[in-house]
Amino acid sequence: xxxxxxxxxxxxxxxxxxxxxxxxxxxxxxxxxxxxxxxxxxxxxxxxxxxxxxxxxxxxxxxxxxxxxxxxxxxxxxxxxxxxxxxxxxxxxxxxxxxxxxxxxxxxxxxxxxxxxxxxxxxxxxxxxxxxxxxxxxxxxxxxxxxxxxxxxxxxxxxxxxxxxxxxxxxxxxxxxxxxxxxxxxxxxxxxxxxxxxxxxxxxxxxxxxxxxxxxxxxxxxxxxxxxxxxxxxxxxxxxxxxxxxxxxxxxxxxxxxxxxxxxxxxxxxxxxxxxxxxxxxxxxxxxxxxxxxxxxxxxxxxxxxxxxxxxxxxxxxxxxxxxxxxxxxxxxxxxxxxxxxxxxxxxxxxxxxxxxxxxxxxxxxxxxxxxxxxxxxxxxxxxxxxxxxxxxxxxxxxxxxxxxxxxxxxxxxxxxxxxxxxxxxxxxxxxxxxxxxxxxxxxxxxxxxxxxxxxxxxxxxxxxxxxxxxxxxxxxxxxxxxxxxxxxxxxxxx
Ligand code: BES
Ligand code: ZN
Ligand code: ZN
Numbered sequence: 001x002x003x004x005x006x007x008x009x010x011x012x013x014x015x016x017x018x019x020x021x022x023x024x025x026x027x028x029x030x031x032x033x034x035x036x037x038x039x040x041x042x043x044x045x046x047x048x049x050x051x052x053x054x055x056x057x058x059x060x061x062x063x064x065x066x067x068x069x070x071x072x073x074x075x076x077x078x079x080x081x082x083x084x085x086x087x088x089x090x091x092x093x094x095x096x097x098x099x100x101x102x103x104x105x106x107x108x109x110x111x112x113x114x115x116x117x118x119x120x121x122x123x124x125x126x127x128x129x130x131x132x133x134x135x136x137x138x139x140x141x142x143x144x145x146x147x148x149x150x151x152x153x154x155x156x157x158x159x160x161x162x163x164x165x166x167x168x169x170x171x172x173x174x175x176x177x178x179x180x181x182x183x184x185x186x187x188x189x190x191x192x193x194x195x196x197x198x199x200x201x202x203x204x205x206x207x208x209x210x211x212x213x214x215x216x217x218x219x220x221x222x223x224x225x226x227x228x229x230x231x232x233x234x235x236x237x238x239x240x241x242x243x244x245x246x247x248x249x250x251x252x253x254x255x256x257x258x259x260x261x262x263x264x265x266x267x268x269x270x271x272x273x274x275x276x277x278x279x280x281x282x283x284x285x286x287x288x289x290x291x292x293x294x295x296x297x298x299x300x301x302x303x304x305x306x307x308x309x310x311x312x313x314x315x316x317x318x319x320x321x322x323x324x325x326x327x328x329x330x331x332x333x334x335x336x337x338x339x340x341x342x343x344x345x346x347x348x349x350x351x352x353x354x355x356x357x358x359x360x361x362x363x364x365x366x367x368x369x370x371x372x373x374x375x376x377x378x379x380x381x382x383x384x385x386x387x388x389x390x391x392x393x394x395x396x397x398x399x400x401x402x403x404x405x406x407x408x409x410x411x412x413x414x415x416x417x418x419x420x421x422x423x424x425x426x427x428x429x430x431x432x433x434x435x436x437x438x439x440x441x442x443x444x445x446x447x448x449x450x451x452x453x454x455x456x457x458x459x460x461x462x463x464x465x466x467x468x469x470x471x472x473x474x475x476x477x478x479x480x481x482x483x484x485x486x487x488x489x490x491x492x493x494x495x
Contacts, residue, residue: 001134003127003173005165006153010112011039011069013155018071019097020112020156021079021090024055032114032156033076039068044076054078057089058096058474071110075101085115087125088408094126095133095475102134102149110153119161120168123154125408127172128179128486129475135180137187137479174303175489179482181205182296186289186467186480190268195316198265198288199241202295202314206245209302216242226315226355228334232348233317235272235325240317242356243291244363245298247310258309259492260365261298262356264349264372265291265316272319272345273327286480287349289467290371291316297488306493311363315356319348331429335359336452339429347433349374350448357452367396368458369491370449371484377441379465386412387466387483390446393457400459403490409483411461414443421447 010018022033028048029037037044043066047053053061059078066074077093079085094111101109111126113119130152138144157165185193185201193201199215206213218239221229226242233240243265265288270276276284291314298312326332330342332351335358340351349372360368378388387404389411391397397413404411420443423435431451435444446460461484472478 001131001149002151003130003169004151004153005157005162005169006110006155007159007162008155010110010155013110013153014070015072015108015110015153016106017073017075017101017109018069018112019075019077019109021093021114022053022055022076023079023082023085023115025082028053028055032112036074040066040074041068043067056080058092060100079115082115085117086408087117087121090115090117090122090125091129091132091408092475094129098130098133098149098152099474102147105147107149108151109149110155112156113154119157120164123157123165123168124172126154127169128176131173131176132179132482133475135183135477137477139187171304174300175486178296178300178489179485181299182292182482182485183480185292185295186286188285190285190318193267193288194238195241195265195267195318196239198267198291198316199243202243202245205295205299209299211298211302212246212248214244216244224335224359225333226335226359227332228340228351229315229317229355231326231330231332231342232272232319232351235322236318236320238318240315242359243295243314243316245295245312247298247301249305249307249309252307252309256308257366257495258311258364260360260368261294261310261312261488262353262360262368262370263291263294263312263314264288264353264370264374265314266319266348266352267316269319269346269348270321272348273321273325274344274346275321276346283468286468287373288316289373289463289480293371293463293467293482293484293488296482296485300485300489301492304489304493306495308492308495310492311360311365313356313360313363315352317352319345334452338431338451339426341426341429341432343432344434347445350433350445353449354452357449357458361456366456368453368456369400369461369488370458371461371463373464373467374462375442375445375464378462381414381442382412382465384465386410388442388462389413390416390443390450390460390462391458392416392450392453396457397459400487400491403494404487407486407490409487411487416443416446416450420444424448
């Protein structure tokens, strides 16, 4: 799909459809809507009077052969209250418009700018919304839908801001492409994406992006004594990998932080000997979403070239039952030297992150963010709405939460009181990999990882509830979301 910036007046622009957001309020016919109302001889006012046009979020009003316009159709998309309008809504409006027009078999349309966002942010959000919405998960269908949007023109932007808009478009493209790269990885079934294949795909991405990559195989992993990662991997005949991708800027300051992006990549989580129920187990192919998010983030970072060094560490393994699998009660020694009683082999994400974080610190990272589909409990706490945020450092967290807000990704910080730490103290080893007692499963999981971050400022993102959409949304296909990536890239760019 091509996205073009068009400077012709939109009224005389020939296209299959003109799309624009309209806002909710006592009088929805203001700004761009008022302009369109005039051009169409009062059509919008008429629709507003009959209650057919209210501006409510994602309300669609499609008008064929609108008088006064050269476009074959006018699609008005509700964008909610004008004063609550933000990049997240604009993304959804653009995305939902694309998916609805694509379903109708249109090949081109023009998106008319509207609302009060700065042009650079607005154009970026539109491009992100369009490209993310265009992503389909039909890779393995032999009969693909032939419906395809070929070009979208962005039109009606202020003439004096074209340079900013071009910047926004370019940035939006980088971010959406990276997010779709992540989503494509997450969508791969486990027979098509083993740890070795993930490492190969990371290698191709690194080469294309001019990033350095080092892939640790099972021998180097053993030499490094990554006992926690190996304990998970030992149940599978697929060997584990640790994928390390490094972005080095041209001229970072000597005292600049080195950011570690650590992502859980369990390419399939059966639970191991503490096996999961069959119902819904197929979804556990997305248990590598944290790793895929970090690989996508560093791909975008390579294109945007911020002045900060970033090291991405992705521990990749399957979690399988089998003759060699670890068993509940087994005691493992992590790379850091800490011993772990594995009370539940299904709490494997924290085990592999423990060693990945220890290794990231050895590589010199001074601040860490990890992302992981860590716990089902995060869905109990936050449903499929917010990413769970856990940390040992509030200033670092405040930066991340500010980036989440700026990019419109919903994230919510949960408590990490010392009392929770008591729940993961082991009876026969230093730590146990699940909390004693009931409740707080996401927090005890985070505390386990924190034990390995130590004093290094660290944030853990639990994306188990948000990395996968069980149902298609008007603006996004069913399946992988790519959540977190935009926040992480914004965070690194704004350090
Ligand atoms: N990969 C799962 C978490 C998960 C659950 C991700 C649902 C996506 C959707 C993780 O490895 C796991 O199994 N966690 C256990 C931890 C428990 C044994 C303490 C869980 O959440 O049940
Ligand atoms: Zn598990
Ligand atoms: Zn898991």
